[in-house]
Structure formats: structure tokens, C-alpha cells
Amino acid sequence: MTKEQTTADGFSYTLERVLEAPVPAVWSAWTTAEAYAQWSYAAPGSVEMDVRPGGTWKSTVVTPDGGQFPLTGSYAEVEVNRRLVTGMDVPGKDEQTLMTVELAEESAAGTHITVTQTCDTAEQRDMAEQGTTMLLDSLTAFLKTVN
Known part of the structure; x- marks a missing residue:
């Protein structure tokens, strides 16, 4: 059961889904390097x-065509099993771009996830x-293999 809702407002977007996994499993998938x-x-x-809060992260994303993009950032807010605000470093920009992930129990085995991000332009918003x-699709598939 995947419910999905997308809302775009200005240069922000919000994606919502219900994942078939308990909140601690979704939190672990998002915050454990090996799982992520x-x-x-x-x-x-x-x-x-x-x-x-203040801790850093890094990852190199591999695109479908084989390109690699190193990403870095830090954590602005961490509320275990509830809220994660992640900042991403953007070349040429002083302030990080923030992404907020919020988790709420939907049922005993389900998690409502909300991801929100604000970008500088409509093009950046659409790409993000x-x-x-794509990340949420992949997370959904991953959670089915660990539950």
C-alpha cells in the first residue's frame, strides 16, 4: 500500500507516502550509513x-548513466524516530539547502513519511x-527486503 501526495509551492515541494515498515526501521534506513x-x-x-545536530555526512551518488556526484552536508535537527533536518552543501552558495524528513506512525507496521525541501529556482525544485x-521509490523497495 503506497499512498503518495505531492505538493509544490513556489520553489518548495513536499512528498508524502505511507511506507510498509515501522518507524524505527525507516529511521534506521535513513540514518545508518550501511543501510542508507x-x-x-x-x-x-x-x-x-x-x-x-551539527554532525556531518557525505555520500557519492551514482547516476543511471554512471556519473558520480559527491555530496556533503550536516544535520541541523535530529529527533530520533521523528524528524531529521539535513543540510546539503551547494557549490557557490553560503547557506546549505535543507531537506526535512518527518516520520509518524501510520499503523503498527506503517510509517507516514513527509519530505520537504525549498530550493532557489523552479528548475532546482523540479530536479530535487x-x-x-527516486529515493523514496528505492527506500520503499529496500524496506520490503528488510521487514
Whole structure:
């Protein structure tokens, strides 16, 4: 059962889904380097996470055509099993781009996930939304293999 809702407002987007996994499993998939690497299109060995406010993360994303993009950032907010605000470093920009992931129990075995991000332009928003949709699709498939 995957319910999905997308809302775009200005240069922001919000994606919502119900995942067939308990909140702690979804949290672990998003905040454990070994698990995250399995579903996030990351190059092997490239994911590092220090999941605490002010902690840093890095990952190298591999695109479908084989290109590699190193990403870095930090954690602005961490509320275990509830809310994760991740900042991503953007070349040429002083401030990080923030992505908020919120988790809520939908049922004993289900999690409502909401991902929100604000970008500088409509084009950046559309690209980020497409990337996040791919991530959520991959996360959904990954959770089916570990539950």
C-alpha cells in the first residue's frame, strides 16, 4: 500500500507516502550509513554519517548513466524516530539547502513519511523533487527486503 501526495509551492515541494515498515526501521534506513548506502544510489564505501545536530555526512551518488556526484552536508535537527533536518552543501552558495524528513506512525507496521525541501529556482525544485521521488521509490523497495 503506497499512498503518495505531492505538493509544490513556489520553489518548495513536499512528498508524502505511507511506507510498509515501522518507524524505527525507516529511521534506521535513513540514518545508518550501511543501510542508507544500500538504497540511496551511493557509490560503495562513500557514505559517512554522524547523525547528531551539527554532525556531518557525505555520500557519492551514482547516476543511471554512471556519473558520480559527491555530496556533503550536516544535520541541523535530529529527533530520533521523528524528524531529521539535513543540510546539503551547494557549490557557490553560503547557506546549505535543507531537506526535512518527518516520520509518524501510520499503523503498527506503517510509517507516514513527509519530505520537504525549498530550493532557489523552479528548475532546482523540479530536479530535487525528481531525485527525492527516486529515493523514496528505492527506500520503499529496500524496506520490503528488510521487514
